[in-house]
Amino acid sequence: MxxxxxxxxxxxxxxxxxxxxxxxxxxxxxxxxxxxxxxxxxxxxxxxxxxxxxxxxxxxxxxxxxxxxxxxxxxxxxxxxxxxxxEGSRADDPTATVDSPRLGRPLPKYLSETDVERLLDAARAIDGARGLRATALLEILYATGLRVSELVSLPLSAVARDPAVLVVRGKGSKERMVPLSEPARDAARAWIEARGALLGEAAARKNRWLFPSRSKDGHLTRDGFAKMLGEIAVAAGLPPSKVSPHVLRHSFASHLLAHGADLRSVQQMLGHADISTTQIYTHILDERLRTLVNSHHPLAGKG
Known part of the structure; x- marks a missing residue:
């Protein structure tokens, strides 16, 4: 009642x-x-x-x-x-001193290094300029961990001089520097040479974006890239539902940490304002520490 x-x-x-x-x-x-x-x-x-x-x-x-x-x-x-x-029916609120249950943060989803290589191989297998564009997009994303909005809106000038470091303008117009791997630089160079094949040479010369398109913004859209990535996932034999631009960003961070990068460096490369945001990846560090102990501690495996 x-x-x-x-x-x-x-x-x-x-x-x-x-x-x-x-x-x-x-x-x-x-x-x-x-x-x-x-x-x-x-x-x-x-x-x-x-x-x-x-x-x-x-x-x-x-x-x-x-x-x-x-x-x-x-x-x-x-x-x-x-x-x-x-309304005066109680003199206090008993919930005022009760803490809310902690929601916790879900672990980021990321691909294995083998799966990333399968994606890259599938992109490289696409013929012509579209394949060079797909390869450049994936190589740069996996090499830098850019947000998808940062990736598709990269100006041509960002890579035109084959830089070893990419200067990215992120959230709040803050700039950060991210190292650009040799495979990513090679892919960018190859794409720039073929860039005019999709829009036409004249249109490409007038367009200031690295990945130009006929969208109202003048560059490849987030949705356009997500659709492209889904098609590449199918070609690579991976479930499209498990592959997204953000999953590749997570993969970049997770693989860096798994190979010994420190959390502060990964924070700077991802463009996180607060390191607490980057700490969602600490499960990778925990796993690496367990592996080190199990592999090298004199008492590992005994008892």
Whole structure:
């Protein structure tokens, strides 16, 4: 049976906030579940303490509920108790001192080095200028870890003089320098020589982008590159759903760390403002450390 306080709260959600029937149903279900928890304690939900709320969340965690769903339940409780406090039905809000369950961060998806090589081989197998463009795109992306928007909007001047270091203008117009590998430089040179074949020599000469197109921006679009990458994945025998520009960016960072690069250098090359963003890759460092210990520690494998 729904308490009158819960009923009044749901009525307020409809009248003052215009909540949809589906939202009201979800809030009602979440509050009913909490009321069931409080019933075991012999008290109505509106009399809950902070410890009651924490015990409820602990029970959800023990039942293997996801942190995202637990946060949704806690959000419903926060709004309910804030309503009771605002209208004077309670002198405090028991959820005010309760921490939200940590969502955590999903591990980045990345390809193996073998799979990246398969992609590159498939790009190289494409005939003519399209193949040279596809190869240049993949070589530069895998060599630098650029964001897809940074990659497709590279100006021709960025690589025209065959630089060993690529200067990239990233988020907030901040510039950063990223080393450009020899294979990427070779691919860029080959593409520049064939660049006029897709748009026509006259149009290509007037276009300032490394990867020109007839789009309104004048360069290859993000969607155009994603579609191209999907076709290359199929040719390489890889599921297109597992291959994307961002997966290649993750692969760049993961493979660098696996081969000994330090986190701060990878942060700078990726253009992350805060190293905490780069720390999603620490699982690679953890795996490398485990491998080192298992391979070189005198007591590894004993016991």
């Amino acid at each position: 729904t308490s009158r306080h819960v009923e009044r709260f749901l009525e307020m959600m409809v009248a003052e906030r215009g909540a949809s029937p589906r939202t009201i149903e979800a809030y009602g279900r979440d509050l009913a579940d909490f009321a069931g928890h409080m019933r075991v304690a012999g008290r109505p939900p509106e009399d809950a303490t902070a410890d009651d709320v924490r015990a409820y969340l602990a029970g959800l965690a023990a039942a293997a509920m996801t942190p995202r769903t637990m946060n949704r339940r806690l959000s419903a409780l926060r709004q309910f108790f804030r309503f009771l406090f605002a």
